[in-house]
Amino acid sequence: MIKSARNVVLYVGIVGSFAAVIWLLVVLGNQLPLPEGQTSLLGSAWGETLSVTAVTESIGAHFGHQFSHPLSILLLQIIFILALARAFGMVAAKFGQQAVIGEIIAGIFLGPSVLGWFWPDLTAFVFPEASFPALQAISQFGLIFFMFIIGTELDLRQLKNNSRDAVVISHISIVFPFFLGVLLAYGIYETQAPKQVSFLSFALFLGIALSITAFPVLARIIRERGLTESPMGVLAITCAATDDITAWCMLAAIIAIVKAGSIAGALVTVGLAIGYVLLMLYVVRRLLDNWLALYLTHNKDPRIVVSGALLLLLCSAYTAEIIGIHALFGAFTAGVIMSEQTELKEALREKLEDISLLVLLPVFFAYTGLRTQIGLLNSYSLWILCGTITFLAILGKFGGSTLAAKLVGRSWQESLSIGALMNTRGLMELIVLNIGYDLGILSPEIFAMLVIMALATTFMTGPLLGGFKWYFRR
DSSP, rough: HHHHHHHHHHHHHHHHHHHHHHHHHHHHTTTTTTTTTOSSSSSSOOOOOOHHHHHHHHHHHHHHHHSSHHHHHHHHHHHHHHHHHHHHHHHHHTTTOOHHHHHHHHHHSTTTHHHHHHHHHHHHHHGGGHHHHHHHHHHHHHHHHHHHHHHHHHHHHHHHHHHHHHHHHHHHHHHHHHHHHHHHHHHHHHHHHTTTHHHHHHHHHHHHHHHHOHHHHHHHHHTTOOOOTTTHHHHHHHHHHHHHHHHHHHHHHHHHHHHOSHHHHHHHHHHHHHHHHHHHIIIIIIHHHHHHHHEEEEEEHHHHHHHHHHHHHHHHHHHHHHHHHHHHHHHHHHTTTTTTTTHHHHHHHHHHHHHIIIHHHHHHHHHHHHHOGGOOOOOOOHHHHHHHHHHHHHIIIIIIHHHHHHTTTOHHHHHHHHHHHTTTOOOHHHHHHHHHHEEEEEEHHHHHHHHHHHHHHHHHHHHHHHHHHHHHHH
């Protein structure tokens, strides 16, 4: 007790003495003349009595400024996005769907299609247009980390072991819907393409939009249904991985063609892209292996290894962006060359996966939803076109994958199941659509239709798999 009381007296004496001296210095300093040309920021001399009105106005101005500060708005947006994404994800899980379905719907809910329609004042307050660049930057970082993780999940050895059937199935499932996309572009180019967009750019992006498969969603569906070790599950994952690699290489070439604006510029960009990929696969990958082998024998601190891998990721993304094939392709390539480094891959996934999937990707979904204006589809002809796009996407991907699987000797149950899995588009489709929208190739109406198509084809995967299993079991 005596020691405790002595500590209190000592604390009060020392802190009180310094506080009194600081207060005295402030009072004396306030009496000094201001520097020439400057006025007091306080607006009134110390000791002057402030009225209630003045205090109220001062408090209101203070909080008004804090509410409108960009950081305050961004934090409020992230709170809205994460809360709604979690709620919609739980609802989607109740219906046996992937949480990503609910998160995509949550993003659309926050945009002009739902919340902006019923409560425009709240949308304008929480999501002012001036804040879109910050949301876009955060979402792009989330996508860079996500594509890097997807690259690390690719098992190149498994691709080699199952390459024959997988290449046939995946490439047929790309060529057929790509053809349907180009055919669709030929029919709607004059009425739906944005002004000053060439037919080549419009057709290529519609083709790739109908050809993409969501490898991460497919892998999670297979894992949840216990099909990871089954022949059908292994083949489906291999097909989706081959599909993703092929589609992203095609997308990189298409972006190069669109950005270059000329055949010569496109050839230069494609040549640089090929050189970059070969450099990453055969030079950087070998240097990475040697560095890891040398480092891990002398030092066990994983933080330095992770920081080196992240630096390589950012350098790869930056190089791809400078070349003109988009930073996401660079992030994906950086993940691919690390896919066989098991320890490093697990450490990176532990560091990046949670923050990417739980925080940054919902921001991307919200940003996509804020750009999706379903209200623009205000006529029967536009909704018929939306249904046509969805039908062609299902026919091309589901039909092409099923037919190809049957041609290589798979049973009808396996073929239909592979077709249903390859038909899922999910997040990968939204990434492609946002790239096309940013480049000005897709109009707001076509963008909204393709978002609806992505939702429909992802939503139907689970019910189709369950239906096929029930039917063939009978």
